[in-house]
Amino acid sequence: MRPLENELKYLKLLSKQYPSISKASTEIINLEAILNLPKGTEHFITDIHGEYEPFVHVLKNGSGVIKRKIEELFSNTMRENEKKALATLVYYPEQKLDLIIKKEENLEDFYRINIYRLVELCKYASSKYTRSKVRKLLPEDFKYIIEELLHESIDIKHKQCYYQSIVDTIIETDRAKEFIIAISKVIQKLVVDRLHILGDIYDRGPRPDVVIDTLMDYHSVDIQWGNHDILWMGAASGEKTCIANALRISARYANLDIIEDIYGINLLPLATFAMETYKDDPCHCFIPKISDQNVSTKEKSLIAKMHKAISIIQFKLEGEVINRRPEFEMQHRLLLNNINYEENTIKLKGKVYKLKDSNFPTINKNNPYELSKEENEVIEKLVSSFKNSEKLQKHISFLFSKGSIYLTANSNLLIHGCVPLNEDKSFMSMKIQGKEYKGKALMDKMEAISREGYFFKENTTQKQYGMDMMWYLWTGKCSSLFGKDDMTTFERYFIAEKESHKENKNPYFKLREDEKMCEKIFEEFNLDLTDSHIINGHVPVESKNGESPIKANGKILVIDGGFSRAYQNKTGLAGYTLIYNSHSLQLVSHQPFTSAEDAIKKESDILSTTEVVEHKAKRKTVRDTDAGKILEQEVKDLKLLLLAYRKGLIKEK
Template sequence: MKNIEKELKYLKVLSKQYPSISKASTEIINLEAILNLPKGTEHFISDIHGEYEPFVHVLKNGSGVIKRKIEELFSSTIRESEKKTLATLVYYPEQKLELIEREEDNIDDFYRIYIYRLVELCRYASSKYTRSKVRKLLPEDFKYIIEELLNEHVEQVHKQNYYKSIVDTIINIDRAKEFIIAISKVIQKLVVDRLHIVGDIYDRGPRPDVVLDTLMDYHSVDIQWGNHDILWMGAASGEKTCIANALRISARYSNLDIIEDIYGINLLPLATFALDKYKSDPCTCFMPKGSGGEISTKEKTLIAKMHKAISIIQFKLEGEVIKRRPEFEMDHRLLLDNINYNEGTINLKGKVYKLKDNNFPTIDPNNPYKLTKEEEIVIDKLVSSFKNSEKLQKHVSFLFSKGSIYLVCNGNLLIHGGIPLNEDKSFMSMKLQGIEYSGKELMDQMETLAREGYFFKEKSKQKQYGMDIMWYLWTGKCSSLFGKDDMTTFERHFIAEKETHKENKNPYFTLREDENVCNKIFDEFGLDINESHIINGHVPVESKNGESPIKANGRIIAIDGGFSRAYQSKTGIAGYTLIYNSQSLHLISHEPFTSTEEAIVNESDILSTTMLVEHKLSRKTVKDTDAGKKLLDEVDDLKLLLMAYKKGIIKEV
């Protein structure tokens, strides 16, 4: 009675949705049934870095889940070649059907055989879900038909003709192709209940925009921001240092097409400025990486000049932020002060180094961080272009709406980089606007400030501080996304001695092998030390050198295995993904993906190796998940409403 009286106002609102004992009872029965279903499959992917082809393929095949289900279902009933065709049809239905229609003599027979197989596979994939959940995933055009086929019992003789007549009609009215495409996409959705992207969609690879467009159409996704993502988010906010960094990286990897052609950002002012200021400078230290014979020598030279021009602008802009925000503690990165411009040397930590490039036509040695008038014009035009790019703003809005610095989901902590720690295993602390934060609180506050940097009013103090924080998250020592003490961009370009290129990782990356440290982190985030895991990306796992992605006796799983081609020579593979179903955790390592065309024409899948990380004796059900906890609360509320009806406190309608 006390609970009913306390919640009476809310229960009266709830009674409008469930206006009788019968309706409230029915909903309790439905929810209790859902709570006892197996939990849905979660799919974890990190560090995509614009490599859209392998990403889309791994997404379509559910890291091999579809292939495994085909094998389980048809292991002894169809040939291996037919299993491959069925799998490819599920992954790429439109493209595969075009090929088959040209090659098959009797296309109707093919349609009939594979419609039956696809329906059977769809029924098998949907078995862990309620009918209502499956119904929500069905395409409008075929919703009734697919539902009928999924729920028919073909072993019953009197139902066989009904089932057959539906399939025959689909073929006879020339809708087989559309039906196969529709049901294939339903299967893709059913095999993965939720997709987690553990950071770094942007930079290095050719088409991060395709990755984001794909994610925006995905049925259930969340994103943990990576340091490369926050860089582009800062750029879209109009933060000048982030814009300069994003352009520099795009030039370094010959990816300026994404800036100009995809996002419609005008690079002509930068190109014109670079050609004018560095016309006789070969800019050898700034030649793009990995371009090979793909671009002409003339293009390479122009990109190198643009690369150098934006790099110098970046160093100046970063100096402004460092001086503006002493709490960032980054004075040691004010390197332009340390250059002897007459001798072409720099003093770093008491040691003098010869510069590989000593041509600085835009730097005033007496005021090295001051932008020239021409540089100011260039960066102001770039700010305007970034802020007015409709496609970029759409993508960044999506990253804010679906993303966060970290996520606690179903007992696991998902974070791109790591938790900033000191050598003594304590949480690293930082003052923000005069208040000291550490651990979870520091990460929460940084996320709040980053959101202010994007959403707050132009020219407000809150927006400027938030934008500066986005740059800090890209490169600062207390950033959970960066995880190093320095970003030695200047040194890598201008100094030959590799001792100056070193970027020391945060102690987290060695301490994460210690289970006690993991337990401390679990406690900080309110997680179960016996059941939880930390899932990281960011630092490529050098599997070819024997490094294991599984740390601290299975408490931490590092899933950056080299989706980006730039890292594959280091990792020896082409990416890790993680699958978490109702009974086990599987880590999948992938070999390099050839091409989408090869996958469709020759039915070649990514070669993958599956490693069992953890197996539970009893299945996890929906009631064990975060969504299940909410459903349990709903059941409690409905039971309270039921009691209120029975006691006459609330009247049935």
């Protein structure tokens, strides 16, 4: 125990919160009880890429946790169709009730039966938590009522009338619909104690904004930034290369609606410039990837022109950053210097390639990275629009407040891409502002600098460096978010030979089957060598080709299984999620989700398969978690306070 006299200043402050022996003792009893409760359930999701409907559904059903609880609780008392109906009611209470109200003949009976079932399910889901924790999750309108129902037993004879009276009154006062909605949302919150998002909310899919709005309303969430997230974070900061990249990707996937309609960014200057500059250019290398057959030929043509215009601007802007930051070691990406504009060829790594597209009306071959006057005007207007988009800034502020490059949580290392390594298993290093960094220190430094890029004062060297670092995190070889040595964007657009498109993955991705390498990483991040895991996304697991998401004998779990439709042909799945409860670590694989409408009307759920990765012989309690360590320290402090009271060093109030 720490010397009491050295702690008196702190203990006097603590005594203001616990001014007597009885109050301090009560809190110790309360905390010790909490420490012995089962550990809360953690839910891990990654690489959502704007696919909001399957994401929201997986969030609502807790990757199948709610369905399992219904099965455990009602296995002998409900038919299968009734269980499906109850699950759908919990997932989508508002929409499901609207349908039921229209067709149900005896609505009062429906309300009564389902209120009883939902209360029982809520009791079951809340059994591992304290009353105070459950109380915090209850909606204000029904807080008292739900609490009474959760802690009264219908089996106790003299309480039956009381319990029944509450339910009858809910129905008679025409509040049954609102009550069912409220308690369903409480159940959704109770089945998952904490949600971890392992990056790539943005790009490819239609509505990343809905994903972020959903996360902003979630009761407990953290985010590990993905490379596509940091790109948008840089764009919101006003970093020009990030803005150009974000626009290029949105044009590539014909997803400009997110830019213009959702974030209110004015694309007219870009569209006007593209139409004037590339009016006679078919821009055949820039035809967007469109699955929607309703998009007209004229619209495709306009998007292709905008796509090419912003791509050329991007290559020029990237050249500026590369020349400004020699420590990024990206001079080999200065490809516009290598073009022979007379012969329409480019020399790469000693080989000459014919260009598929050689119309470069804005490139000055004597100074290829110089923006034309018109290009400069377009990008300046775009910077202003990105920085002044209220909704975008709100979303990016949320990513900064809830996010980080990596997180250690309950002996797990959560990171989107990789821990950058060399072939010899040593940590890859990078010189930043004159000092060498590697491993954990490198990732910490990159995060700190990136935050300066968003939060520092305008027109300062710190802000500019931070913005440049965000672009580097998107595309640089030492970036843990990117995890490759190159991003061959130019080659993919302009060169037919696929050999030039090659992007070499960081050695981490070859070495991640090596348990010794994992242990080295655990040591670097001060994690337990025997009980820890690395949880990644970023690289889709090709399960249809036999690849397993479980690496290094269970020490690494790769949970990118293809939430994004763009990857589902490659993976054969529609995503992995991970559930970590007090008993086990469970990997859940999901089949494609049709639509929320089907889920509501047909009571269809995502078909999911659960594989237990690790089963704990001894159930984990709160004491075994990071939060438990904090509570244990609070108990020690309170015990010191009790001793100070009893020795008369501090007087009770």
